[in-house]
Amino acid sequence: MGFIGKQASKEQVTLWKSTKTIGIIGLGDMGLLYARRFTESGWNVVGCDREETFEESKQKYCDENFTILKNGHQVSRCSDYIIYSVEAESIGKVVSLYGESTKLGAIVGGQTSCKAPEVAAFEKYLPKDVEIISVHSLHGPKVNTAGQPLVIIDHRSYSEESRQFVDALMSCLNSKKVYLTAKEHDKITADTQALTHAAFLSMGVAWHATKEYPWEAKRWIGGLENAKINISLRIYSNKWHVYAGLAITNPSAHEQILQYANSVTELFTLMIQGKGEELRKRVLGAREKVFGHLDNNYELLLDDDLLQQFSLNKEPPEGRQPNSHLSLLGIVDSWSKLDIVPYDHIICSTPLFRIFLGVTEYLFCSPNLLEECLNVAISDTSFRQDDLEFTLAARNWSNVVSYGDYNLYRQQFEETQRFFAPMLAEANKLGNEMVKIIFQRVKEREEAKRR
Ligand SMILES: NC(=O)C1=CN([C@@H]2O[C@H](COP(=O)(O)OP(=O)(O)OC[C@H]3O[C@@H](n4cnc5c(N)ncnc54)[C@H](OP(=O)(O)O)[C@@H]3O)[C@@H](O)[C@H]2O)C=CC1
Ligand SMILES: O=C(O)C(=O)Cc1ccc(O)cc1
Numbered sequence: 133m134g135f136i137g138k139q140a141s142k143e144q145v146t147l148w149k150s151t152k153t154i155g156i157i158g159l160g161d162m163g164l165l166y167a168r169r170f171t172e173s174g175w176n177v178v179g180c181d182r183e184e185t186f187e188e189s190k191q192k193y194c195d196e197n198f199t200i201l202k203n204g205h206q207v208s209r210c211s212d213y214i215i216y217s218v219e220a221e222s223i224g225k226v227v228s229l230y231g232e233s234t235k236l237g238a239i240v241g242g243q244t245s246c247k248a249p250e251v252a253a254f255e256k257y258l259p260k261d262v263e264i265i266s267v268h269s270l271h272g273p274k275v276n277t278a279g280q281p282l283v284i285i286d287h288r289s290y291s292e293e294s295r296q297f298v299d300a301l302m303s304c305l306n307s308k309k310v311y312l313t314a315k316e317h318d319k320i321t322a323d324t325q326a327l328t329h330a331a332f333l334s335m336g337v338a339w340h341a342t343k344e345y346p347w348e349a350k351r352w353i354g355g356l357e358n359a360k361i362n363i364s365l366r367i368y369s370n371k372w373h374v375y376a377g378l379a380i381t382n383p384s385a386h387e388q389i390l391q392y393a394n395s396v397t398e399l400f401t402l403m404i405q406g407k408g409e410e411l412r413k414r415v416l417g418a419r420e421k422v423f424g425h426l427d428n429n430y431e432l433l434l435d436d437d438l439l440q441q442f443s444l445n446k447e448p449p450e451g452r453q454p455n456s457h458l459s460l461l462g463i464v465d466s467w468s469k470l471d472i473v474p475y476d477h478i479i480c481s482t483p484l485f486r487i488f489l490g491v492t493e494y495l496f497c498s499p500n501l502l503e504e505c506l507n508v509a510i511s512d513t514s515f516r517q518d519d520l521e522f523t524l525a526a527r528n529w530s531n532v533v534s535y536g537d538y539n540l541y542r543q544q545f546e547e548t549q550r551f552f553a554p555m556l557a558e559a560n561k562l563g564n565e566m567v568k569i570i571f572q573r574v575k576e577r578e579e580a581k582r583r
Contacts, residue, residue: 135286135311140296148297149174155211156180157204157230159189161273161371162243163217166305169277171197173304180207204230211235213298215267216242216250220377221538224253231257239294241266241285245321245378246385247314251287264288265298268317269307270482272370274564279575281480282307285314310480322384324477324485327466329375330389330529331459331488332364334396337525337544338518339364340551347444347555351514354452355439359491360459362442362566363484365559368552372545379533380541386534391470393530396462399509400523403456408510415461415506418468419496425473431577432497434490434570442566444559456509458519460492462526483567490570 140148154170156163156179163179171177177198181189186202193200201207208214208230218226223244231254234240240262242250247266254264264287271280282305289295302309312320339346346352346361367375379385402411436452467474474489481489495501508515532540552559 135284135309136295136299137292140293140300144296145300148300149176152176152212152297153178153210154301155207155214156198157207157214157216157226158218158243159193159200160217162269163215165269165273165277166215166217166243167198168196169305170301175301175304178207178211180204205233208233208238209235211238213239213241213265213301216240216244218242218244219373220244220246220249220381221373223250224256227253227257232259234258234262237261237263239263239265239289239298241298243267243269244381245325245374246381247285247317248383249381251285251314254287263290263294265294266314267298267302268321269305270321270480272366272483274560275483275567278306279571280307280483281310283310283312283317283480285312285317287314308479312480318382319384320477320480321378322382322388323470323472324474324481326379326382326385326388327392327463328482328485328488329367329379330392330526331463332360332367332484333375333529333545333548334522334525335360335364335459336368336548336552337528338521340548341521341525342518345552345555351453352455353450355434355436355442356457356491356494357453357455358442358444359434359439359487359566361444362559362563363487365444365552365556366484366563368545368549369556369560372542372549373538375545376538376541380536380538388466388470389530389533391466392462393527395465395469396458396523396526399461399465400458400519403458403509403519404516406510408506411509412506414465415502418464419502421468422464422473423493423496425475426493426497430497432490432494433574434487434494435498436494438569438573439491439566442562444555444562454504454508454512456512456515456519457495457505458509458515458522460495461505461509463488463492464496483571486574487567487570 154175154177156167159167159179159181167177167179178201179198180201180203183203190200216226223242240254240258244250250266266285266287268283282302286295379389
């Protein structure tokens with residue numbers, strides 16, 4: 133579906149750059165990323181953080197080429213396109229504060245990860261003359277925006293010119309624009325992000341519970357394990373509210389995280405009951421449903437060798453340690469039960485989701501690997517305690533999300549975050565490298581296909 137008939141002319145964009153103002157409410161990680169990228173491209177940008185921190189913000193951003201204003205009223209009064217980039221939990225409250233100050237005929241959007249509460253707040257608190265075109269960059273603040281998906285939601289635009297203006301502004305990110313409705317966006321992001329985060333958050337809690345740094349223990353060896361460890365730590369190096377908001381505010385996410393907890397519990401139960409045949413049947417059935425459509429020539433996205441180099445251990449042991457991979461069996465079982473075909477969403481996927489899919493695909497589609505994993509699951513007890521902790525963690529995250537308890541979410545997230553704190557900076561560096569190399573590989577492959 134096209135968002136604009138045709139792009140604005142160069143002259144028009146130059147004129148907008150000299151006459152329009154872009155406002156950003158919330159100069160946290162994502163707001164700052166946008167403010168910098170827009171100013172670098174020649175747009176006039178103003179922004180604010182919470183009013184209480186105005187003096188601090190002025191100091192903090194004194195070397196930047198955008199203007200810091202006192203509060204969202206001032207930003208709203210003078211901006212032609214305003215982006216709310218605040219915590220999902222407080223979007224309603226923040227829009228209720230500043231919405232009425234929006235400049236006559238301006239356009240408003242937001243960066244929150246779930247759009248239902250965001251557009252509800254816009255509809256409730258913005259004057260009717262204001263247009264609503266929202267955005268969502270499907271990546272974290274430290275990822276290069278080029279080539280990453282950027283969702284644009286035209287919820288209430290009144291003219292082609294407004295759409296062209298937002299399109300021209302967003303073009304400076306060089307992201308892949310994807311046009312969706314708010315409802316489509318929330319369903320797809322639940323499918324891709326909710327389960328991914330539930331799995332990696334649970335891994336972190338399980339390692340924390342056994343008081344084991346996985347890169348030190350000699351049991352998580354090999355590329356698949358490196359990917360699990362790096363992504364889990366990457367999530368724990370972000371802010372808790374990003375994951376809490378995304379899961380708690382999205383009703384589809386609740387259902388999916390609950391399914392993940394159930395899948396993991398049921399698979400673990402089959403393991404400890406020694407019901408090998410039943411486990412095998414269930415896992416192979418799920419494989420058929422999720423990966424059955426891939427033909428024999430399908431080239432896997434990732435392999436163990438590629439991921440070997442990304443170990444947090446300075447002297448990683450050689451080889452690969454077989455593992456029951458409960459977290460990965462659980463995800464494919466959940467996709468199967470929820471009728472999710474993860475490939476359908478690749479256009480709208482975050483880097484973490486793509487890596488997760490790559491790792492899962494590798495386990496399920498490489499000859500013998502899944503068989504080995506099922507054998508370990510049934511007959512090798514060395515991962516049982518970890519699998520037990522993992523199951524408890526998955527159920528716990530599901531409970532916290534379904535109760536909508538932000539405080540408990542924060543407490544649990546930050547406890548595990550503290551456990552990993554000494555390694556987060558290093559893990560982030562390595563994770564960035566991993567994301568970059570994998571992204572490059574995908575690009576090369578797409579180019580080769582086109583040739
Ligand atoms: N981080 C990520 O990976 C991604 C996040 N998102 C979404 O983007 C949004 C922002 O996330 P992110 O930048 O990471 O989070 P941050 O916490 O870094 O940024 C949010 C900012 O909004 C500020 N804020 C809160 N209330 C107000 C207010 N009344 N007026 C002005 N500023 C205010 C916060 O200030 P204070 O800290 O003082 O409260 C903070 O600086 C969230 O909804 C998140 O879900 C989307 C894509 C990726
Ligand atoms: O890639 C991921 O899943 C991340 O963890 C980063 C992220 C977090 C929140 C979003 O709304 C979009 C991307």
